[in-house]
Amino acid sequence: MANTIEVSGLRKRYGDVHAVDGVTFEVGEGEFFGILGPNGAGKTTTLEIIEGLREADGGEISVLGARPWPRNPRLLPRIGVQLQASSFFERLTAREQLRTFGSLYGVPARRADAMLETVGLDDKADVRVEKLSGGQAQRLSIACALVHDPELVFLDEPTAALDPQARRNLWDLLRGINTGGRTIVLTTHYMDEAEILCDRVAIMDAGRMLRLGPPAVLVRGLDAPARISVPSGVLPAEDARRLPGADTAADDGVSLTISTREPSAVVAAMAAKDALDGVQIHGATLEDVFLHVTGREYRA
Structure with a gap:
């Protein structure tokens, strides 16, 4: 299996804080990969460096065979990114919002509209984004990350604002995307979510990777x-x-x-x-x- 992501010796420092401290891992093509860790572990910083949103202080990174930093215009259409906190264009409806995102990638309006149904927001198409609930806004954010059908999807705590039913529905959506051959990298605080969805997980703390492997293998290795x-x-x-x-x-x-x-x-x-x-x-x-x-x- 070819690697979609290769990270070696990744480092990022803010003053005396080593946010990412020598992290090394790879993500295979078509893999569902999870990054877990307590608050401040370095998960989001690691993700943002791989996505090309931050410059690393050291280490080597390859995403789909290219370097993400400096920002690589040829790489951007091939990845989808859902951030922890998303900002939408003001005064637009959910449909207008998604069509606007899609237009940046040349996506036809009808395909953007179909994505609303995929994430269960077709009945909210004409509701302005500021009127959406937290969970609905989260689903719209995920739709914006998926609207251009990227090869690689980054999801930073995608179910944090969702109720249990919405979480399960989103899991079904993510499984379908992954089964279709897309690579997904996920950060989450929900251990059950990682255990159910991910082929492999990395557990981080204090900027370092402490464990890496399939969830079932890590559990067996605990000998609890x-x-x-x-x-x-x-x-x-x-x-x-x-x-x-x-x-x-x-x-x-x-x-x-x-x-x-x-x-x-x-x-x-x-x-x-x-x-x-x-x-x-x-x-x-x-x-x-x-x-x-x-x-x-x-x-x-």
Whole structure:
């Protein structure tokens, strides 16, 4: 597989702050690639350098076989960019906004109108952009990034302002775009989103890349215990701690949760005690990996 993006030793500094500190990775053609990290990790700066919006202090970058900086006019029609915060032309309707963006790339009006339906805004076509809700404005921003059918799409926290239903609908849209052969690079704070959508993810913190790989591989590499839970009262916590294979057991008054690296042994012992009513078994997730490598302290 050819690489759509190649980044080597990328650096960007603001005074004493190393926003990006020696980041290296590649994104294959047709890959859905995620960049994860806490606030201030360097995700957006990395993305903006690759997009050609910022100049790097050091390192090598190739996007679709070209250098993005200085701004490369031949590269721009081949990429689509949705920023964290988007500004629209004032006093235009959603249809006029999208047609205006499309016209910059020679996109016919009918194709721009079709994109409104694709992102679920066809019923808001004649609504001025300042009257759109936050989620609707976010979808319009994504439509503007996709209207010219780019080969490579950058999405910076695209579902941040969306409700759960809108998020799921957007996931379906992004899957369809990716299945059609487009490369997508995404930043997100939603671990479930990255786990479901991305072929590979990179976890960043303090400007450095800490983990890189397919979500399932990163989760398996964590070697975290499984968590088995039943409603409180199904089994006393003291009895749960004595079950074969149980590491710990705690009851918070709502659920009894057992931590174990031998879930089959624990479940078998619980079955023998007729204590499987309402049982739930949870393995490690990408969120566990994220917290393990970046820590649990609050980030402003």
